[in-house]
Structure formats: C-alpha cells, structure tokens
Amino acid sequence: MSNAVPWTGLTRRYGKPTITVTPPEPLEFMVYPAQGRAPLRVLAGFVDYHLFPDMIAQFDFGDGTVVTNPTVNNSGSVQFVTSEHSYLKPGLYTVTATLRSPSLGYTQTATQPVIVDD
DSSP states (O other), X not given: OOOOOTTEEEEEETTEEEEEEOOOOOOXXXXXXXXXXXXXXXXXXXXXXXXXXXXXXXXXXXXXXXXXXXXXXXXXXXXXXXXXXXXXXXXXXXXXXXXXXXXXXXXXXXXXXXXXXX
16 A cells, blocks of 8 residues: 555656645545434544545544544545544534644644534
8 A cells, every 4th residue: 555645746847856735625524413312422433535644533522522543444545534422411512523644734624513402
C-alpha cells in the first residue's frame, strides 16, 4: 500500500518538481440515531478517503466525553472511523469529528447535533 496522499499531485514547473494540493472533500460524518429518549446509545462515524499514514481521529460527544482512539476499519482505499457513546441525560448535544495529520499540517472537522429526550 502506498503512503501517497490521494489529493496531492506531482507536477513539474521550470524543470523542478512541484507539489499541487487540492483541498479534500468534507468529512462524510453521521451520528445515528440523531434523536431519541435517554439513555440514548449512538454510533458516530465518518469515511476517511485520505489514508494519512499518521492519521489522528477524534470524536467529541459534547457532554464531556472525548474519544481519541476510535475504531478504524480499513477497506482498501478508504477507512471507516467509528465510535459508540451513550447519553444518560436529556439535552441538545453537538458531536464533533476531527481528522488530523500532523506531518501534513492538516485538520478537518465536522459536527452533527444530537437531541436526547426525557
């Protein structure tokens, strides 16, 4: 498997190699279910098309719970990054998914609301 980042390309300019970077697509992030009664167990996940060799993924569930070691399932050209969480108290929460690559200086985030009813 190559460590090449899919959204970069090598071009030549004036005889010298130049790296061209095109911004990646937004994270395809979801939380299911997005609403329900307490206690509510949810699954949060996103698809990682980048396959960074030093990828760091994180989920912040908005109630003080931050998961820094989510489950990563590799399916060849993509990775599925998931984590489960249970909300015990009613409220409106914002789940934030973050994908980082320190070597590339890259960070991408996405948010999704969760409503927990009485």
